[in-house]
Amino acid sequence: MDIPRTMLVSKAYDFDKFCLEEMETPLPGPREALVKVHTLGVCTGDVTPWYVHKKCPTVLGHEPAGEIAALGAEVTHLKVGDRVYFHHHAPCGTCHYCRHGNYSMCETWRKAKLIPGGAAQYCLVPENNLYKDTWVLPDSMSYDDATLIEPVACAVRAFRRARMTPGDTVAVMGLGVMGQMMVILAKYYGAKCVVGSDKVPFRLEKAKSFGLDRAVDFTKESFPKAVFEATEGRGADIVMVCPTNAAAMLEGIECAGRASRVLMFMGPQPGTPMTVDMNKIYFDEIDLISSYSSGPRESREAMWLINEGYCTSKQLVTHRFPLSQMQDAVELTRKAGDSLKVLIDIP
Ligand SMILES: [Zn+2]
Ligand SMILES: [Zn+2]
Numbered sequence: 001m002d003i004p005r006t007m008l009v010s011k012a013y014d015f016d017k018f019c020l021e022e023m024e025t026p027l028p029g030p031r032e033a034l035v036k037v038h039t040l041g042v043c044t045g046d047v048t049p050w051y052v053h054k055k056c057p058t059v060l061g062h063e064p065a066g067e068i069a070a071l072g073a074e075v076t077h078l079k080v081g082d083r084v085y086f087h088h089h090a091p092c093g094t095c096h097y098c099r100h101g102n103y104s105m106c107e108t109w110r111k112a113k114l115i116p117g118g119a120a121q122y123c124l125v126p127e128n129n130l131y132k133d134t135w136v137l138p139d140s141m142s143y144d145d146a147t148l149i150e151p152v153a154c155a156v157r158a159f160r161r162a163r164m165t166p167g168d169t170v171a172v173m174g175l176g177v178m179g180q181m182m183v184i185l186a187k188y189y190g191a192k193c194v195v196g197s198d199k200v201p202f203r204l205e206k207a208k209s210f211g212l213d214r215a216v217d218f219t220k221e222s223f224p225k226a227v228f229e230a231t232e233g234r235g236a237d238i239v240m241v242c243p244t245n246a247a248a249m250l251e252g253i254e255c256a257g258r259a260s261r262v263l264m265f266m267g268p269q270p271g272t273p274m275t276v277d278m279n280k281i282y283f284d285e286i287d288l289i290s291s292y293s294s295g296p297r298e299s300r301e302a303m304w305l306i307n308e309g310y311c312t313s314k315q316l317v318t319h320r321f322p323l324s325q326m327q328d329a330v331e332l333t334r335k336a337g338d339s340l341k342v343l344i345d346i347p
Helices: 049-053 107-111 127-132 149-161 177-188 201-209 223-230 246-255 278-283 296-307 323-335
Strands: 006-014 017-024 033-041 064-071 083-086 122-125 134-136 169-173 193-198 214-217 236-241 256-264 287-290 317-322 341-345
Touching (some): 033 083, 127 134, 149 296, 193 201, 193 223, 246 256, 317 323
Parallel strands (some): 169 236, 317 341
Antiparallel strands (some): 033 064, 033 341
């Protein structure tokens, strides 16, 4: 494959300032790979102002899919032309956290990144990412579907963290693309009843098409009340809280039944306080948990699920933009209206 000396990237100077720029194409070291990126998914994290602001200037994008354009001389398990999924974080595999399966707590995992990022024509996959969390796609899987592996993996891990058991009742707060995936997966894992809330009719209808048992417009009725009605007065066994603020978490706790798990799915801004009734948490044995990202185990599970028809691009992708319009893609995603997953086509 001919690698051009320079490539196009979409560089973010702030959460609302993206510029199409040219930069030098990185070259892979002996145990690295260069991937030609074909498609990129826009993540909810990419559109969260405080989160993007602290990283700028940067090339965003951690949901890319593409094919191997060049390989270091020592890499023998992959070949040029392989269509791949590659995770932007990868664990060391040997530290205390890795030995306990908590890959996203690993220092190596946290420091890892793709170079320069997914919003680029080419992406360098460092050695550890290449060997620990890069997977050749099934022939039947499109690049569009492959961009969903990372977000689906995060949802898979959330259900693992929430100790999902068949027969559980699940409440999902926020039916953006992650909430939709949670509805699909809750059904797949054998949920007895799934109740979801949002204020956008398009999102409520979409979730119903994925089997949501009760769709609640939270501007019109109380979500906790609807959850108790739908669960024979017990409350939910699992509450997935997608919006990242204390009010949402507190409403999640209100939806929780006895012996339940309330899961915070998105990272709140540093310094965000929350006041809860400890009495309820204790006597109802409510586990307050979080789930941050995903690791190699979930990548493979997600790839399998998508390939089997769960959480596919056909179900979840609503819009696509060229790389030159990254800013439009980010703004549309941030609006959280009649859109779900937005993809970027990379030339
Ligand atoms: Zn993501
Ligand atoms: Zn580790």
